[in-house]
Amino acid sequence: MASAIILMPFYSKFLTVEVFGALSIYFAFALLVQIVVAYSFDASLYLNFHEYKKDEKQLSIFISSAFVFILLLSTAVGLLLAVTGNLIFEWVFKDDEISFLPFGILSVATGIFQALFKVNNSLLQTQQKPIDFLWSNVVSFGLIASLTILGLYIFPNSLWGPVGGKLVGALISAAWVLSRIFKQFGIHFNWHLLKSTFVFNNSSLIYQIQQWFINYYDRILILALISKTTVGYYDLSLKLLLAIDFVLTGLNSSFHAKVIGKVNEQKQKASSIEINRYYYGLTGISILAVVGSILLFPPIIEYFFSAPYHAAIPLLPFAALVYLLRPLRLSVAMPYAALKYSRPLPYFYLCIALIKIGLLYFFIQRWGVFGAIASTLVTYVIEIIILFVGIRNQYKFKFNSFKLVIAPMLVGLSIIILEPLFGYNFTWLVHIFYSILGISVLLWAYRNEITLVKL
Numbered sequence: 524m525a526s527a528i529i530l531m532p533f534y535s536k537f538l539t540v541e542v543f544g545a546l547s548i549y550f551a552f553a554l555l556v557q558i559v560v561a562y563s564f565d566a567s568l569y570l571n572f573h574e575y576k577k578d579e580k581q582l583s584i585f586i587s588s589a590f591v592f593i594l595l596l597s598t599a600v601g602l603l604l605a606v607t608g609n610l611i612f613e614w615v616f617k618d619d620e621i622s623f624l625p626f627g628i629l630s631v632a633t634g635i636f637q638a639l640f641k642v643n644n645s646l647l648q649t650q651q652k653p654i655d656f657l658w659s660n661v662v663s664f665g666l667i668a669s670l671t672i673l674g675l676y677i678f679p680n681s682l683w684g685p686v687g688g689k690l691v692g693a694l695i696s697a698a699w700v701l702s703r704i705f706k707q708f709g710i711h712f713n714w715h716l717l718k719s720t721f722v723f724n725n726s727s728l729i730y731q732i733q734q735w736f737i738n739y740y741d742r743i744l745i746l747a748l749i750s751k752t753t754v755g756y757y758d759l760s761l762k763l764l765l766a767i768d769f770v771l772t773g774l775n776s777s778f779h780a781k782v783i784g785k786v787n788e789q790k791q792k793a794s795s796i797e798i799n800r801y802y803y804g805l806t807g808i809s810i811l812a813v814v815g816s817i818l819l820f821p822p823i824i825e826y827f828f829s830a831p832y833h834a835a836i837p838l839l840p841f842a843a844l845v846y847l848l849r850p851l852r853l854s855v856a857m858p859y860a861a862l863k864y865s866r867p868l869p870y871f872y873l874c875i876a877l878i879k880i881g882l883l884y885f886f887i888q889r890w891g892v893f894g895a896i897a898s899t900l901v902t903y904v905i906e907i908i909i910l911f912v913g914i915r916n917q918y919k920f921k922f923n924s925f926k927l928v929i930a931p932m933l934v935g936l937s938i939i940i941l942e943p944l945f946g947y948n949f950t951w952l953v954h955i956f957y958s959i960l961g962i963s964v965l966l967w968a969y970r971n972e973i974t975l976v977k978l
Contacts, residue, residue: 528762528763528765528766529668530668530671530672530685531759531762531763531827531828532827532828533671533672533675534546534675534685535759535827535828535829535832536675536829537675537676537679537680537684538675538679538680538685539680539755539831540752540755540756540759540829540831540832540834541750541751541752541755542680542681542682542751542755543755543758543759544746544750544751544752544753544754544755544756544758545621545682545751545754546682546685546686547742547754547755547758548616548621548742548743548746548751548754549621549626549627549629549630549682549686550630550689551735551739551742551743552627552630552631552634553630553631553633553634553637553689554634554637554735554739555634555732555735555739556600556604556630556631556633556634556635556638557634557635557637557638557641558638558728558731558732558735559596559600559634559728559732560593560596560597560600560634560635560638561593561638561641561642562592562593562596562724562728563723563724563725563727563728563731564589564592564593564642564645564720564724565638565641565642565644565645566645566723566724566727566731567720567723567724567727568586568589568642568645568646568649569645569648569649570720570723571585571720572586572646572649572650573649581716582708583707583708583709583711584708584711584713584716585713585716585717586646586704586708587704587705587708587709587710587711587712588711588712588713588714588716588717589642589717590639590642590701590704590705591710591711591712592712592717593638593639593642594639597635597638600631600635601631601632601635604623604627604628604631605628608623608624608627608628608631609622609623609624609627611623612627615743615747616743616746616747617747621746621751626682626686629686629687629690630686632690632694633686633689633690633693635697636690636693636694636696636697637693637697639697639700639701640663640693640696640697640700643659643700643703643704644656644659644660646704647659659696659699662696663692663693663696666691666692666695666696667688667689667692667693667696668692669692670687670688670689670691670692671684671685671688671689671692672688673688674687674688675688726865726868726869729869730868730869730872733869733872733873733875733876734872736876736879736880737872737875737876737879737902740879740880740883741757741883741895741898741899742754742757742758744880744883744884744887744895745757745887745892745895748884748887748888749887749891749892752831753834753891753892755831755832756831756832756833756834756835756838757835757838757892757895759824759828759832759835760835760838760839760842761842763816763820763823763824763835763839764816764820764839764842764843764846766812766816767809767812767813767816767843767846768846768849770808770812771805771808771809771812771846771849771850771853774804774805774808775805775853778801779857779860781801782798782801782857782861783857783860783861785797785798786798786857786858786861786862786918787861791919792858792861792862792917792918792919793918793919793920793921794854794918794919794920794921794922795921799854799921799922799923799927802850802851802853802854802922802927803923803926803927803968805849805850805853806850806851806926806927806930806931807926807930807965807968807969809846809847809849809850809931810847810930810931810934810961810964810965811961811962811965812846813843813844813846813847813934813961814934814954814957814958814960814961815958816839816843817839817840817843817938817954817957818954818955818957818958820836820839821836821839821950821954824836837946837947838892838893838896840938840942840946840954840957841893841896841897841900841938841939841942842896842899843938844896844900844935844938844939845899845900845903847931847932847934847935848900848903848904848907848931848935850927850931851907851927851928851931852903852906852907852910854922854927855907855910855911855914855920856910858914858917858918859910859913859914861918862914862917862918864914864917867913871906871909871910871913874909875902875905875906875909878902878905879898879899879902882897882898882901882902883895883898885898886898925968926968926969930964930965930968933960933964934957934960934961934964937956937957937960938957941953941956941957
């Protein structure tokens with residue numbers, strides 16, 4: 524995942540912001556293909572693994588059948604897109620430079636190879652093979668990164684370098700996966716065994732496609748309503764802020780199982796002081812990460828990226844706002860996993876996806892690229908409200924509103940108010956103020972706990 528950030532200076536050096544905008548579209552398309560052909564086996568494999576692990580023969584048949592099914596589905600999707608892909612691209616993009624041939628079809632292949640690798644990642648985690656998991660990902664990342672950089676040197680300011688480099692790296696990784704899977708489990712295909720998993724897979728697939736539209740459809744609309752150049756520097760701002768996402772997601776993963784275990788121990792399902800402390804701490808980290816990113820990323824962009832990419836700098840403070848809400852969103856989403864209450868989620872996220880797309884159309888036409896950021900923020904608030912209302916009858920929320928809600932809101936409101944007024948003329952002073960404000964808010968929120976610390 525870090526390649527999205529690590530490779531950015533190379534993209535900036537060898538690609539114009541317009542070409543990088545087109546690359547963002549093709550990468551988003553490859554991800555959509557990956558989601559479809561993986562068919563949610565990356566999400567469901569661990570459930571079936573534990574169901575069949577006592578019967579080694581049955582387990583081998585199931586895992587092998589799953590990978591054979593992905594290959595068959597990939598062939599069907601590839602053939603379908605080979606016939607219809609050009610028509611779809613002409614209808615969606617209406618831009619001669621975003622065409623299905625050749626880079627669209629290469630992105631289809633990349634998505635297929637990435638799907639095989641991602642499902643194997645899930646299997647390695649389920650098998651509790653952390654060393655294999657680590658090195659397979661390190662080698663795959665090294666291949667993709669080195670081949671991409673080589674491609675950029677050979678084909679500067681062309682999509683052949685990054686698209687071709689990622690394709691070859693993903694191909695080698697997928698070939699290793701298939702050789703490993705079929706060597707370990709043999710080649711089998713049992714339709715009846717697979718069919719039993721489709722109820723879960725169908726729901727999960729719908730959810731993943733909805734998430735793709737929520738997270739990536741903004742690039743397509745910006746391309747349609749503004750330009751590839753805007754897509755380029757908009758995508759740069761979001762990719763740099765993935766650093767915050769890595770921190771918050773990693774920390775949440777570290778305590779998520781413990782929190783679910785605490786909920787399962789309860790007779791009356793409700794938040795507790797012990798559970799809430801995790802999310803209070805995560806909120807504190809999110810505040811520090813947001814104000815730190817706003818302070819540090821603008822000079823990084825100015826130093827490492829060419830001038831056309833500098834248009835991303837004014838977007839950063841506003842794009843970072845959504846991460847202030849991430850801990851609250853994680854806290855209201857957690858009970859769905861703890862209570863295994865997933866049935867309403869596809870309906871919830873269908874509403875959220877439709878709201879996001881509608882807001883994108885309306886806001887982008889009124890406020891340009893800032894409208895895309897505003898639609899993301901508004902949709903995120905709506906998502907939190909929907910998730911909260913949807914679970915409140917099964918799970919009772921009790922928490923310190925200042926630590927979880929008011930503190931990030933104070934920082935967020937200061938950014939919304941001060942950035943348009945003073946952010947351009949007094950950039951350093953305003954961004955330093957955000958850091959001082961964030962630290963001050965946290966010191967106030969944790970004033971009682973600080974007095975208990977013994978140095």
